Amino acid sequence: MNTSATQKINVQKVESSRIGQVDFDNLTFGSIFSDHMFECDYKDGAWQNPTIKPYGPLTISPAAKVFHYGQAVFEGMKAYKDENGKVWLFRPEQNFLRINKSSVRMAMPEFPRDIFFEALIELVKLDKDWVKPGLGNSLYIRPFVMATQVGVGASPSTEYKFMILLSPAQAYYLGDVKVVIADHYSRSANGGVGAAKAAGNYGAQFFPTNLAREKGFQQVIWTDASKHEYLEEAGTMNVFFRVNDTLLTAPISDRILDGVTRKSVIALAKKDNITVEERPVLVSEIVEAAEKGSLKEIFGAGTAAVISPVSAFSYKEKTFELDKQEDGFASRFKKELLDIQYNRSEDPFGWRYEVK
Numbered sequence: 305m306n307t308s309a310t311q312k313i314n315v316q317k318v319e320s321s322r323i324g325q326v327d328f329d330n331l332t333f334g335s336i337f338s339d340h341m342f343e344c345d346y347k348d349g350a351w352q353n354p355t356i357k358p359y360g361p362l363t364i365s366p367a368a369k370v371f372h373y374g375q376a377v378f379e380g381m382k383a384y385k386d387e388n389g390k391v392w393l394f395r396p397e398q399n400f401l402r403i404n405k406s407s408v409r410m411a412m413p414e415f416p417r418d419i420f421f422e423a424l425i426e427l428v429k430l431d432k433d434w435v436k437p438g439l440g441n442s443l444y445i446r447p448f449v450m451a452t453q454v455g456v457g458a459s460p461s462t463e464y465k466f467m468i469l470l471s472p473a474q475a476y477y478l479g480d481v482k483v484v485i486a487d488h489y490s491r492s493a494n495g496g497v498g499a500a501k502a503a504g505n506y507g508a509q510f511f512p513t514n515l516a517r518e519k520g521f522q523q524v525i526w527t528d529a530s531k532h533e534y535l536e537e538a539g540t541m542n543v544f545f546r547v548n549d550t551l552l553t554a555p556i557s558d559r560i561l562d563g564v565t566r567k568s569v570i571a572l573a574k575k576d577n578i579t580v581e582e583r584p585v586l587v588s589e590i591v592e593a594a595e596k597g598s599l600k601e602i603f604g605a606g607t608a609a610v611i612s613p614v615s616a617f618s619y620k621e622k623t624f625e626l627d628k629q630e631d632g633f634a635s636r637f638k639k640e641l642l643d644i645q646y647n648r649s650e651d652p653f654g655w656r657y658e659v660k
């Protein structure tokens with residue numbers, strides 16, 4: 305029996321590509337999708353009918369459980385094109401493992417490894433013209449799973465849909481990022497779903513983030529839900545603090561998303577002999593370091609923006625500005641990561657994965 309990717313996945317190609325209508329120099333992140341998408345349904349206890357087909361709307365019952373009980377998880381990864389036109393993924397195994405970990409937490413079935421990778425590779429290959437060369441350009445990849453069983457009974461769905469969408473992206477600059485340290489609202493709690501890439505984690509952050517925006521801050525750094533004493537993460541990015549030349553970041557727990565960018569920064573820092581402490585970081589020690597001048601940098605780490613330097617933070621109505629660091633840790637890790645992702649440097653950790 306031939307079980308090659310093309311045999312297993314049913315591929316329906318578009319008649320004509322929409323790529324000519326896309327202005328690749330003026331993309332709004334995550335708003336335009338490539339010609340094709342991947343879809344696979346879970347029914348009668350098995351994943352069935354993996355299909356690549358033209359990107360387009362779905363027909364779903366309004367009683368599908370995802371709309372009522374929020375069983376939905378997702379991933380975010382990117383494809384990069386090097387100067388020779390080769391296309392690369394960055395640590396895709398991590399995203400595969402994580403979407404299944406998220407699914408388990410939401411009582412959803414795990415997705416098979418072979419179909420995940422075959423679908424990912426076939427889809428990116430089919431739409432590889434949508435990956436534009438040039439540092440910062442990429443094809444954002446959005447795998448996700450949702451509960452599709454019809455019925456508003458409050459129990460886990462027996463049917464699901466796994467999909468992958470592709471969206472062309474340009475360098476994602478958040479500009480000057482100012483953050484508020486949370487002292488009332490929480491993103492996640494002990495025993496909760498903070499470590500899962502669950503759709504609802506984002507929905508829950510929008511309101512408090514809007515309150516921060518009204519005060520001129522773009523993001524919230526979440527703290528532990530019980531006492532708001534420890535710094536955790538920014539909700540779309542993990543967070544690092546540089547005190548003198550030591551890098552601090554919260555340890556992974558069931559409240560924190562185990563970011564691929566986070567663990568890559570830690571590996572790069574260790575390789576460069578930078579001291580990294582993965583330990584609970586007190587808000588008070590960061591405020592004190594800011595007052596003493598030993599707090600050199602704060603930055604976020606996540607796939608979409610890679611590394612985002614924070615220019616100021618506010619805590620209980622007091623704002624602390626950070627001096628701009630031209631060759632600080634943030635710009636150094638950003639360059640090292642981009643060089644690996646775009647095949648511009650050695651890949652000592654074996655993180656690159658060629659799509660061919």
Ligand SMILES: *Cc1c(COP(=O)(O)O)cnc(C)c1O
Binds near residue numbers: 501564566
């Ligand atoms: C996706 C995500 C991150 C960043 O993870 P990466 O794997 O680095 O993209 C950080 N925090 C949360 C809550 C996330 O959902």
